[in-house]
Amino acid sequence: MQFNSIDFAIFFVTFFILYWTVTRNNLKAQNVLLLVSSYIFYAWWDYRFLFLLIFSTVLDYITGLKIYNSNSKFRKLWLLISVVTNLGFLGFFKYYNFFIESFAAVLNSVGFQPNIWTLNIILPVGISFYTFHGLSYVFDIYNRKIEPTRNFIDYAVFVGFFPLLVAGPIERATHLLPQVKVKRVFKYAKAIDGLRQILWGLFKKIVIADNCATYANTIFNNHEAYNGATLLLGAVFFAFQIYGDFSGYSDIALGAARLLGFDLIRNFAFPYFSRDIAEFWRRWHISLTSWFRDYLYVPLGGSKGKITKTIRNIFIIFLISGFWHGANWTFLVWGFLNALYFMPLLILGKNRENLNLVAEGRLLPSGKEVLQIVSTFLLTVIAWIFFRADNVGIAYQYLLEIFSSSLFSVPQILPKKFIAILFLFYSVEWIQRDKQHPLEFENLRIPRFVRWAIYYIIIGMLYFYSGDPQVFIYFQF
Amino acid sequence: MKKLILKTFYFALPLIFLLTPACYVLFSSKENFYNIDKAIRNFENQKYLIGYLYNESNFRYIKYKTLSEKKATVVALGNSRVLPFRKEMFEAEFYNAGFAVENVQDFQAFLSCLPEKNLPDYLILGLDPWMFNDAWNDLTPKPKSRWTKNMPFKPGEGIKKAKDLYRDLINGQMRLSKQTKTYSNSIEAIGLNAVIHSTGFRNDGSGYYGELVQKLIQKDTSISDYNYREIFSRIRNGNHRFQYGVQVSEKALLILDQLLLFCKSKGIHVIGFNPPYADAVYARMKDSGKYEYVEKLYPALKPIFGRYDFEIYTYATVSACGSNDLETTDGFHGGEITYLRIIIDMLKNKSLLNKISNLEKREKDLSVAVNNYVVYPY
Numbered sequence: 101m102q103f104n105s106i107d108f109a110i111f112f113v114t115f116f117i118l119y120w121t122v123t124r125n126n127l128k129a130q131n132v133l134l135l136v137s138s139y140i141f142y143a144w145w146d147y148r149f150l151f152l153l154i155f156s157t158v159l160d161y162i163t164g165l166k167i168y169n170s171n172s173k174f175r176k177l178w179l180l181i182s183v184v185t186n187l188g189f190l191g192f193f194k195y196y197n198f199f200i201e202s203f204a205a206v207l208n209s210v211g212f213q214p215n216i217w218t219l220n221i222i223l224p225v226g227i228s229f230y231t232f233h234g235l236s237y238v239f240d241i242y243n244r245k246i247e248p249t250r251n252f253i254d255y256a257v258f259v260g261f262f263p264l265l266v267a268g269p270i271e272r273a274t275h276l277l278p279q280v281k282v283k284r285v286f287k288y289a290k291a292i293d294g295l296r297q298i299l300w301g302l303f304k305k306i307v308i309a310d311n312c313a314t315y316a317n318t319i320f321n322n323h324e325a326y327n328g329a330t331l332l333l334g335a336v337f338f339a340f341q342i343y344g345d346f347s348g349y350s351d352i353a354l355g356a357a358r359l360l361g362f363d364l365i366r367n368f369a370f371p372y373f374s375r376d377i378a379e380f381w382r383r384w385h386i387s388l389t390s391w392f393r394d395y396l397y398v399p400l401g402g403s404k405g406k407i408t409k410t411i412r413n414i415f416i417i418f419l420i421s422g423f424w425h426g427a428n429w430t431f432l433v434w435g436f437l438n439a440l441y442f443m444p445l446l447i448l449g450k451n452r453e454n455l456n457l458v459a460e461g462r463l464l465p466s467g468k469e470v471l472q473i474v475s476t477f478l479l480t481v482i483a484w485i486f487f488r489a490d491n492v493g494i495a496y497q498y499l500l501e502i503f504s505s506s507l508f509s510v511p512q513i514l515p516k517k518f519i520a521i522l523f524l525f526y527s528v529e530w531i532q533r534d535k536q537h538p539l540e541f542e543n544l545r546i547p548r549f550v551r552w553a554i555y556y557i558i559i560g561m562l563y564f565y566s567g568d569p570q571v572f573i574y575f576q577f
Numbered sequence: 578m579k580k581l582i583l584k585t586f587y588f589a590l591p592l593i594f595l596l597t598p599a600c601y602v603l604f605s606s607k608e609n610f611y612n613i614d615k616a617i618r619n620f621e622n623q624k625y626l627i628g629y630l631y632n633e634s635n636f637r638y639i640k641y642k643t644l645s646e647k648k649a650t651v652v653a654l655g656n657s658r659v660l661p662f663r664k665e666m667f668e669a670e671f672y673n674a675g676f677a678v679e680n681v682q683d684f685q686a687f688l689s690c691l692p693e694k695n696l697p698d699y700l701i702l703g704l705d706p707w708m709f710n711d712a713w714n715d716l717t718p719k720p721k722s723r724w725t726k727n728m729p730f731k732p733g734e735g736i737k738k739a740k741d742l743y744r745d746l747i748n749g750q751m752r753l754s755k756q757t758k759t760y761s762n763s764i765e766a767i768g769l770n771a772v773i774h775s776t777g778f779r780n781d782g783s784g785y786y787g788e789l790v791q792k793l794i795q796k797d798t799s800i801s802d803y804n805y806r807e808i809f810s811r812i813r814n815g816n817h818r819f820q821y822g823v824q825v826s827e828k829a830l831l832i833l834d835q836l837l838l839f840c841k842s843k844g845i846h847v848i849g850f851n852p853p854y855a856d857a858v859y860a861r862m863k864d865s866g867k868y869e870y871v872e873k874l875y876p877a878l879k880p881i882f883g884r885y886d887f888e889i890y891t892y893a894t895v896s897a898c899g900s901n902d903l904e905t906t907d908g909f910h911g912g913e914i915t916y917l918r919i920i921i922d923m924l925k926n927k928s929l930l931n932k933i934s935n936l937e938k939r940e941k942d943l944s945v946a947v948n949n950y951v952v953y954p955y
Contacts, residue, residue, distance in 0.1 A: 106733030120578050286578050552588065559592065564740055
């Protein structure tokens with residue numbers, strides 16, 4: 101059940117009505133309904149994997165309690181049980197074939213012909229996300245940041261909350277669990293804002309991402325046939341595809357949660373307006389970046405100590421982040437490149453320079469800011485080529501052609517109308533960059549007829565300018 | 578809560594108002610919001626003309642579903658260029674699965690979707706030259722859902738298709754008031770192409786081109802490929818299946834080999850053939866000097882078919898089977914008469930099809946053909 105499907109619309113409307121009518125006055129009923137609906141939502145893909153989700157939930161619920169109630173020796177043991185089991189499942193479903201095939205390739209290269217035994221493993225949707233949910237919970241208990249919840253339903257809702265179950269944002273128990281524990285009260289303004297955010301998310305997904313996907317797929321799948329200019333354009337299309345796809349999903353998740361009275365953590369903050377790569381990573385997939393920061397980077401020593409140690413930590417974080425995305429060398433190279441981009445900022449101590457809003461209080465950016473934004477964007481585009489390509493060799497060929505004289509040719513694919521839409525989309529995001537999402541109209545005093553006209557235009561574009569439907573990219577992670 | 582529901586309702590009213598007429602047209606023509614399974618289950622009792630305008634991809638499902646429900650002794654499999662084969666051409670249970678495949682890889686993928694017990698005994702394989710041209714081919718594997726997914730009756734699909742209907746009405750490409758009806762009232766039409774243009778598939782899966790045949794007989798110049806102008810333009814531009822090519826695709830030949838191996842293992846006898854172009858079209862292709870692979874194709878196919886004791890026939894042009902340009906429906910589609918001549922030619926060449934088709938009867942059929950394009954009435 102995808103967020104941009106009729107199935108989900110019917111599911112959500114039915115659930116929404118039940119939630120705010122039948123269970124309105126009872127917290128326990130609200131949470132039970134939430135849990136049952138979340139499990140139905142998940143089982144829609146593949147009911148068999150629902151048991152895996154339930155197992156993971158039960159495991160972290162129990163280990164959370166055990167860690168809290170045990171003495172220091174057993175605390176570590178229970179933590180280990182949780183981490184090993186969670187990562188074991190993740191590793192098996194996500195990385196088993198990758199390791200077996202890579203191992204066989206190494207043996208092949210030294211002359212052995214092993215009989216490799218790979219399995220036709222289906223990746224359970226959302227496993228990377230709910231595993232990280234559960235791990236953050238047990239880590240926080242272990243670090244004595246929170247106390248475990250004794251109410252299993254509350255905990256299961258925290259892990260399985262359907263808006264964020266399959267592709268995040270990766271929530272923290274410190275933020276979401278307290279909201280699960282109090283009765284939600286319907287607030288009109290919050291619900292309306294949720295609807296607006298959903299609308300913008302759908303626009304990003306259906307109009308921007310799905311149309312970009314058509315061009316990006318054509319160009320990436322036949323890259324040998326195109327000149328450098330076309331390939332660069334293809335990579336730019338992919339950059340907008342993945343942004344529209346993933347941030348669109350996050351917007352729908354956040355909006356749906358707001359309709360139910362929840363506030364989820366922000367996952368994207370207009371990353372393509374970043375002035376350097378450090379700022380980009382503070383604005384892109386924020387929930388994952390901060391997860392790695394808190395549970396890996398900081399325990400490794402973070403930026404305390406020698407610069408060499410910090411550099412090592414940065415590389416570890418980015419490589420693991422790349423590997424988290426999938427079992428392919430392309431993701432590792434993507435992570436490595438981002439770590440490399442980060443180095444000059446780190447060594448010069450400029451990685452926390454651009455913490456404020458770009459061009460704050462001004463309509464247009466300065467010349468320097470434009471240069472910074474464009475160069476940062478191009479760096480990310482180069483990294484995205486590795487993310488998108490089927491293998492590292494193809495990405496390398498793709499880059500070689502971009503950096504050839506054919507870069508200065510006329511692109512063979514140039515959808516002018518769509519590029520104009522892309523430019524309009526980018527401009528709207530720029531104007532509203534100080535908001536949570538571009539349709540946040542609070543305090544803007546825009547007359548209702550103008551707001552409604554904007555909504556109708558967006559709906560019209562969703563209807564008449566939708567691209568070929570694509571599965572959300574991050575579902576595969 | 579009440580305020581939100583009311584506002585959402587007011588907001589949605591204009592949208593509902595806009596969508597309702599188009600949805601009604603799609604519903605009443607059975608283009609959408611209609612489950613085709615109902616018709617497929619009723620094929621024994623009722624004659625249908627199934628012609629989608631906006632849901633062409635669902636034709637693949639119909640072909641799959643029909644063959645999943647009931648075994649046919651002989652099946653014609655290919656794209657639109659096998660559609661003129663009719664059940665009347667055989668003395669055994671026949672089904673035309675034309676339109677179910679696009680490239681050489683789809684053949685086995687389609688057959689693999691069918692229950693093993695329903696696989697045919699004889700398979701007539703339409704092998705188009707472009708299936709062996711790398712400049713056209715997309716040989717990436719397709720999911721089974723390409724054949725097994727029934728889409729148009731889902732409400733969401735209907736709402737999506739409403740925009741195509743509005744687009745065509747606004748562009749003047751379609752007029753709901755202008756309908757050509759060339760079939761009898763006892764036949765139930767499903768889909769806008771069937772309702773408006775009398776075009777679609779019969780129960781046996783063969784193609785029915787009511788409006789086109791009528792226009793061809795009337796020598797109507799509004800036909801898109803009148804005097805092969807459309808196909809000549811494709812040859813000029815090297816596009817839309819007429820991409821230029823020198824070599825026969827090795828990869829496609831390999832896939833074909835695997836298909837034949839699969840058929841052999843399942844006890845299916847394969848009769849392959851290259852469907853013909855109009856004489857004028859083939860001459861234009863040859864003159865261009867850009868379609869070398871077309872001439873190299875038959876010599877490349879022959880040894881592969883020979884390896885499995887299967888039959889392969891080539892009809893580069895319609896005259897190769899005794900037909901002529903006056904019997905073609907466009908530059909690369911022969912009419913029913915052309916395809917009957919192909920069957921006759923195969924039978925004369927001692928094809929195993931002789932077991933399920935009678936040469937004398939086919940020759941008699943030819944002598945009483947309805948017109949230049951059609952042999953048998955509906």
